[in-house]
Ligand SMILES: Nc1ncnc2c1ncn2[C@@H]1O[C@H](COP(=O)(O)OP(=O)(O)O)[C@@H](O)[C@H]1O
């Protein structure tokens with residue numbers, strides 16, 4: 203067993219979300235310290251080589267010969283991790299294909315992978331996929347922009363002003379308890395079944411995580427830095443610009459990451475409930491005709507979009523939080 | 533140039549309002565001290581931490597303030613820095629002040645140079661800041677992130693941030709307490725040089741008797757909320773521990789702090805520091821700088 207040392211105590215924080223989780227499971231510095239100590243102990247056990255020659259003290263009572271590796275023995279090259287991780291998915295697809303080919307999995311229950319690939323290609327080739335994809339993307343983009351924009355403004359108002367907090371925070375916290383998708387009927391009453399209702403639902407769903415994380419981050423800005431700002435006479439605007447906003451940025455980005463995930467979730471549901479275009483609509487249409495291959499294509503597209511948007515936020519975090527990686531960059 | 537921290541008083545003062553501190557300017561007479569403190573009191577939750585402190589610091593004078601942990605040294609320093617508006621009494625400080633805290637307190641999201649110019653409005657501020665960084669031996673580190681600095685480097689950047697303001701009063705709150713012994717020695721000589729060149733009035737809060745004697749023109753001891761000792765450091769000849777006058781003053785200060793000299797000899801100074809540090813850590817939030825390994829890399 204070996205333990206890797208996380209230097210500087212902020213390892214993994216370039217990705218704020220996972221960094222926090224990692225800190226949670228690692229139980230902070232104390233646990234890490236313990237692990238290091240344990241690792242050192244192991245290292246001693248394995249590296250103090252007692253050559254396998256007849257151990258002089260083996261016969262003596264109270265002494266044990268350690269069974270250690272022979273350094274001359276050829277080591278097998280380990281299979282790379284990514285290759286090992288591919289094994290499960292590849293097997294799954296293989297079984298799926300075999301099941302479909304042998305008729306074990308009927309096409310009206312689940313189309314086979316090969317059929318799905320074909321259908322995907324056809325849909326892409328005749329433009330259906332691209333057209334609906336653009337529509338779905340636009341809904342998410344507008345909804346996100348609206349939701350994130352409003353959330354940031356509200357978070358600033360309630361984070362920076364006591365009056366703002368009194369007026370804004372309590373209502374937001376109450377509304378947060380309502381499941382967004384429960385609002386679908388009301389949203390349809392308000393906006394009909396056009397574009398607006400989808401954008402509205404996405405905006406509403408993404409605003410909450412952004413607001414909550416940004417507000418908490420503003421309030422969580424280290425008070426020592428606020429004190430410093432006073433000693434260098436930064437003034438209120440300078441304090442906000444130089445201390446509060448950059449200090450709250452990591453929290454905002456965590457909220458943004460949640461927002462991206464949620465936006466796809468809400469889009470999927472709202473497009474399948476009432477729509478005449480978009481990926482979800484494509485899938486709902488396919489349902490009425492029992493085209494499971496089209497449904498699976500839609501699922502795959504959603505999956506890829508989710509992965510891409512996550513990568514986008516990560517990139518954003520890496521750019522914006524360069525100072526956190528200070529130890530590697532310069 | 534001078535500002536009066538005209539605080540309301542409990543007993544003798546003539547100022548009407550109670551409980552709050554107001555800052556008012558005062559003309560600067562040539563003979564007037566840079567820092568003038570009279571009857572400053574401060575209590576927390578009914579417990580009196582400062583019970584009427586009187587203190588003068590002449591322009592360009594270096595005063596070290598000693599005291600046991602929790603004796604109110606930081607409280608007094610924060611009052612002089614204008615960070616505590618609940619104190620009472622009277623105090624006058626130079627308009628331009630600068631503070632160096634025990635932790636470097638560099639904004640982690642701003643590069644070193646941006647940290648040094650923080651709050652400056654002069655047009656050539658960046659050039660001045662670059663010069664200040666060079667002065668403390670950090671030339672070339674302008675674009676580094678604070679997280680990449682060692683503990684000593686970060687504290688030197690904090691020193692540069694204070695100096696670039698050309699302060700009339702430099703307030704230092706145990707600025708070297710978290711540094712290792714070797715780095716501390718180097719920082720002592722750096723600070724001595726810088727103060728000789730810039731001549732600010734200096735108040736150095738410390739719990740290290742040797743540090744106080746080595747650096748200061750005057751030492752004061754804070755006991756039970758008052759300055760129980762306040763005397764100039766007159767060391768004929770070199771300021772070395774070998775100087776018998778050094779030892780005598782040291783013993784006197786230690787006695788004032790309630791530690792017998794022979795007792796102090798036996799205490800491992802590092803342990804003393806660790807205990808103090810832990811004490812401070814209890815009151816500090818998780819510091820952004822705290823995670824950074826504090827090793828002076830050279
Ligand atoms: N903001 C505060 N609230 C309550 N008590 C405080 C506060 N700041 C300091 N104190 C108390 O005042 C006393 C002096 O603190 P301080 O000036 O920090 O001591 P030190 O001499 O070690 O710097 C301590 O007992 C401390 O607990």
Ligand SMILES: [Mg+2]
Pocket residue numbers: 605606607705706
């Ligand atoms: Mg203190």
